[in-house]
Amino acid sequence: MIVATGFEAGGHRVSFLREPEDCLTGTLSLVPQVVDTVKVPVIAAGGMADGRGVAAALKLGASAAQIGTAFLACEESNAHPLHRAKLFSADAQRTSLTRAFSGRLARSIHNEFIDAFRDQERQLPPYPVQSPGNARVTDETAAVRILAPTHPIFTFPNRITSADFDDWVQERNLYSFGSFDARYTALLESADPGEPPQRGGEVIADVGKGKYVYTSYAWFRQLRAGVPGAYRQFANLISLPKAP
C-alpha cells in the first residue's frame, strides 16, 4: 500500500525522489492522482481531523485515511501538555514548513524558534546528530587516532599521519558531535586526559551524489598559526571532490 501525504500534513514530509519543497501537493488533488496511477491500496494523509475528512478521502478513492496531528491531543499521546494546549489555541491557526527541528522538512505550529532558524536551515546536518554544545578536546597535544587511514581524506593528495597533529595550538577541536546517525563515518578519535574517546570531531557521510563532512577540528586556529599538518589536512578536505 501507499500513503499519499498532502502538503497539509503535520510533522515530517515524506519525499524520496525530489526535494520535499518540490512535492507540495494538496491531499485533495494528490489522492485521486495516486489512486488512478497505482493498483495497490492508497491511504490518504494530511489535513484530516474528523469523520468529514475521512469520508472525503474514501470518496476520492483512498482505501483508508491516516490521521496524525489530531491524535497528538489524545490521552495516549506522549505530547507535552503545553503542546496539547497549543493545538487548541489561536497559535495553531498558523503553521509553517521548517527544517529547524531535525533537518527534515516538517509542518509545525509557527513559533519564534522557526523564525530564528530560518537562515541556518540549509546548514543543518543531513542526518540526525546530537550535540552537547560544548564537546571539545582542549589539550592541543592530545593524541589523535586516524580511524580510516585509507580514506581519501587521509591520502589525497597528502598522506596524513599522526605527525600532522604535531605543533597544534590551543585545542584539537570544539563543538563536536556527541552522538550521530549510523550513516556518518567517524574519521578521527581524540580525548582530553581522563575523558572517554570522542569520535564526533570529524565525520563524513554520503548524501545523494555528494559527500557531507563535518569537521570541528580547530583549523581556524591552526591555519592562522601556520601549522603545516593543518594545511596538509585542509588541502585534503577541499580536494575530496577530485579524489580518485
Ligand SMILES: Cc1cc2nc3c(=O)[nH]c(=O)nc-3n(C[C@H](O)[C@H](O)[C@H](O)COP(=O)(O)O)c2cc1C
Ligand atoms: C509530530 C508529528 C511528527 C511526524 N513525524 C513523521 C515522520 O517522522 N515521518 C513521516 O513519514 N511522517 C511523520 N508525520 C506525519 C504523519 O505520519 C501523518 O502522515 C500526518 O500527520 C497526517 O497529516 P495530519 O497531521 O494533517 O493529520 C508526523 C506527524 C506529526 C504530527
